[in-house]
Amino acid sequence: MSERKIRVVVAKPGLDGHDRGAKIIARALRDAGMEVIYTGLHQTPEQIAATVIQEDADAVGLSILSGAHMTLVPKVVAMLREQGAEDVLVTVGGTIPADDIPELKRLGVAEVFTPGAPTDDIVEFLRDHVAAPA
Amino acid sequence: MAIDPGSERRAHQWLEERYSREREREVPFETLSGHPVAPLYTPEDLSGHDAERDEGFPGSFPYTRGVYPSMYRGRLWTMRQFAGFGTVEETNERFRYLLDHGQTGLSTAFDMPTLMGLDSDHARSLGEVGVEGVALDTVDDMATLFDGIPLDEVTVSMTINAPAAILLAFYVVAAEENGIAAGKLGGTIQTDILKEYIAQKEWCFPIEPAMRLVTDMVEWCSGEMPRWHPISISGYHIREAGATAQQELAFTLKDGLTYVERAVERGLDVDEFAPRLSFFFNAHIDFFEEIAKYRAARRIWARELRDTFGAKDPRSMLMRTHTQTAGVSLTAQQPLVNIIRTTIEALAGVLGGTQSLHTNSFDEALALPTPDAVRIALRTQQVIAHESGVPNTVDPLGGSYFVEKLTDEMEAAAYDYFARIDELGGMVAAIESNFPQREISDAAFEHQAALERGDRIMVGVNAFEVADDELTEIHRPDPAAEGRQRERLAETMARRDEDAVRTALGALERAAAEDRNLMPLLIDCARARVSEGEMVAAMQRVFGTYTETPVY
Numbered sequence: 001m002s003e004r005k006i007r008v009v010v011a012k013p014g015l016d017g018h019d020r021g022a023k024i025i026a027r028a029l030r031d032a033g034m035e036v037i038y039t040g041l042h043q044t045p046e047q048i049a050a051t052v053i054q055e056d057a058d059a060v061g062l063s064i065l066s067g068a069h070m071t072l073v074p075k076v077v078a079m080l081r082e083q084g085a086e087d088v089l090v091t092v093g094g095t096i097p098a099d100d101i102p103e104l105k106r107l108g109v110a111e112v113f114t115p116g117a118p119t120d121d122i123v124e125f126l127r128d129h130v131a132a133p134a
Numbered sequence: 135m136a137i138d139p140g141s142e143r144r145a146h147q148w149l150e151e152r153y154s155r156e157r158e159r160e161v162p163f164e165t166l167s168g169h170p171v172a173p174l175y176t177p178e179d180l181s182g183h184d185a186e187r188d189e190g191f192p193g194s195f196p197y198t199r200g201v202y203p204s205m206y207r208g209r210l211w212t213m214r215q216f217a218g219f220g221t222v223e224e225t226n227e228r229f230r231y232l233l234d235h236g237q238t239g240l241s242t243a244f245d246m247p248t249l250m251g252l253d254s255d256h257a258r259s260l261g262e263v264g265v266e267g268v269a270l271d272t273v274d275d276m277a278t279l280f281d282g283i284p285l286d287e288v289t290v291s292m293t294i295n296a297p298a299a300i301l302l303a304f305y306v307v308a309a310e311e312n313g314i315a316a317g318k319l320g321g322t323i324q325t326d327i328l329k330e331y332i333a334q335k336e337w338c339f340p341i342e343p344a345m346r347l348v349t350d351m352v353e354w355c356s357g358e359m360p361r362w363h364p365i366s367i368s369g370y371h372i373r374e375a376g377a378t379a380q381q382e383l384a385f386t387l388k389d390g391l392t393y394v395e396r397a398v399e400r401g402l403d404v405d406e407f408a409p410r411l412s413f414f415f416n417a418h419i420d421f422f423e424e425i426a427k428y429r430a431a432r433r434i435w436a437r438e439l440r441d442t443f444g445a446k447d448p449r450s451m452l453m454r455t456h457t458q459t460a461g462v463s464l465t466a467q468q469p470l471v472n473i474i475r476t477t478i479e480a481l482a483g484v485l486g487g488t489q490s491l492h493t494n495s496f497d498e499a500l501a502l503p504t505p506d507a508v509r510i511a512l513r514t515q516q517v518i519a520h521e522s523g524v525p526n527t528v529d530p531l532g533g534s535y536f537v538e539k540l541t542d543e544m545e546a547a548a549y550d551y552f553a554r555i556d557e558l559g560g561m562v563a564a565i566e567s568n569f570p571q572r573e574i575s576d577a578a579f580e581h582q583a584a585l586e587r588g589d590r591i592m593v594g595v596n597a598f599e600v601a602d603d604e605l606t607e608i609h610r611p612d613p614a615a616e617g618r619q620r621e622r623l624a625e626t627m628a629r630r631d632e633d634a635v636r637t638a639l640g641a642l643e644r645a646a647a648e649d650r651n652l653m654p655l656l657i658d659c660a661r662a663r664v665s666e667g668e669m670v671a672a673m674q675r676v677f678g679t680y681t682e683t684p685v686y
Contacts, residue, residue, distance in 0.1 A: 015246035017335025020376050023686035024582050040684045071261025115466040116595045
């Protein structure tokens with residue numbers, strides 16, 4: 001089994017500047033031994049997909065607190081698929097109303113973490129669900 | 135305070151002989167910000183404290199006990215609920231609803247594209263138009279937003295920063311076309327761009343040109359809008375991003391002092407503009423720490439304005455503040471509990487001597503509030519104002535050993551940060567080197583870690599949880615609002631004189647490259663129906679844009 005660390009892109013799509021959560025997650029994943037690439041703010045879906053592919057990431061965490069998740073998440077998922085990166089695990093975090101979660105999962109989001117989710121749960125989820133590198 | 139040596143000995147004796155034999159709960163006794171709290175405060179804790187020098191009287195230097203002599207006996211704080219969603223028509227309706235329910239001022243929340251200087255038809259605005267606030271693109275939108283509201287009577291606050299000068303131009307022109315001169319307008323526009331780079335992160339330009347635009351506006355307002363507050367120096371977002379109370383206090387005041395410095399460098403007399411500066415703080419859940427923060431803030435501001443900047447007019451030294459309860463203290467779990475959190479926070483704001491207050495609605499960890507939730511939030515303020523008896527006397531906590539000690543410690547912590555920022559070359563240089571951003575991100579991480587270790591309890595989140603605690607009814611953004619707003623923008627663009635637009639935009643771009651005040655040019659653009667996005671783009675051609683290097 002390879003020693004390769006899990007590579008995660010933490011991304012902030014859209015225009016909102018609420019990066020507290022994204023930065024906490026990025027740091028918690030890094031502290032848990034993962035390779036973390038944080039995109040910074042105000043990323044377009046195109047930029048995020050490009051980062052995921054360029055960084056050869058295993059997973060991407062999208063942090064959205066702007067209410068624009070139903071516009072932005074499907075775009076990121078579609079772009080990853082178009083570019084042959086459909087095996088990248090996509091998770092979403094932020095203020096996501098419960099009613100929207102089934103639709104996000106139907107689109108291919110592996111899990112949605114809402115306010116109050118412990119960082120340990122997120123670390124564990126990634127460890128359990130990122131396909132073991134070949 | 136003169137200390138009776140006998141009392142000091144008695145306090146020691148009590149601690150050693152009585153208290154130390156008691157059992158304490160196994161929890162950290164510290165404030166939300168991690169500041170240690172002693173079992174008891176006595177006169178001994180105030181040995182370096184001079185009541186006359188450090189507290190004074192309400193309405194007199196250093197204003198620790200409040201900025202006005204009569205405080206709430208003279209006039210209650212302004213109940214000002216922040217509102218904005220969808221198109222300007224819908225927000226106008228919400229404003230009228232709030233005024234009908236006894237609100238006494240207006241406060242406008244704009245959507246993300248407006249905050250970032252993008253028009254509603256920009257590709258990057260897709261999915262965000264009218265979602266987190268109201269969408270606004272031109273002066274026509276501004277006119278509709280305040281339609282039927284007497285702008286010479288109701289004071290209006292606008293939360294907008296990077297493009298603040300543009301929105302002020304819209305506001306001035308909308309009022310002017312309605313027969314109200316700029317000089318009669320009362321209200322506040324946030325304009326606090328430094329805290330955007332530190333915490334809120336909605337920007338259009340690099341820091342230096344952004345500071346020039348702020349100073350242009352301060353200069354223009356000091357001549358043309360005597361009732362207007364051109365900057366609301368804001369700790370709110372700094373705190374929400376994870377700062378401690380001490381960091382909120384220090385970074386906000388240092389930002390404020392930096393604006394004063396820039397205006398003085400521009401050649402303005404400090405007493406010409408400082409009376410129009412106002413502040414905006416967070417009211418978080420640690421009751422006494424927050425009260426101490428407001429009291430320390432007033433004292434530091436008064437001293438710095440008088441002693442560092444040589445202000446003579448007492449109005450330059452008074453720190454007037456708006457306060458908002460902490461959004462970040464609210465939980466998605468068991469949301470009705472948020473009403474209680476907000477009540478405690480609002481009470482801290484009032485006991486801390488705020489001039490206006492926004493109380494968050496209980497559903498705001500999930501979405502923008504519903505009208506019912508907003509009404510409860512407003513009722514919370516009304517209960518404090520009219521039932522609790524709290525406003526009957528000025529600064530009822532003044533003289534409390536604990537509150538005075540905490541106020542002194544808060545002040546000392548702020549000065550420690552001032553020294554560290556000065557070592558880095560001032561606030562702009564400190565921001566460029568990511569100093570405040572890193573301090574805040576470390577504090578946010580530590581707070582989260584304390585929650586996960588269980589050192590800190592959040593009711594309903596890491597203790598006392600229940601299943602099925604979700605709200606069934608939340609505000610959902612209207613998906614059709616984006617289309618309606620694009621139509622509004624297209625209509626304004628179709629009606630306008632394109633030659634006038636080109637002339638106004640060309641003049642703006644040229645002036646941006648020169649050493650000229652941009653406000654009159656922005657007003658000309660607003661009259662010609664130039665959109666916000668067009669003005670920002672014209673200035674970006676000269677100023678460039680901003681990209682941060684994130685730290686975490």
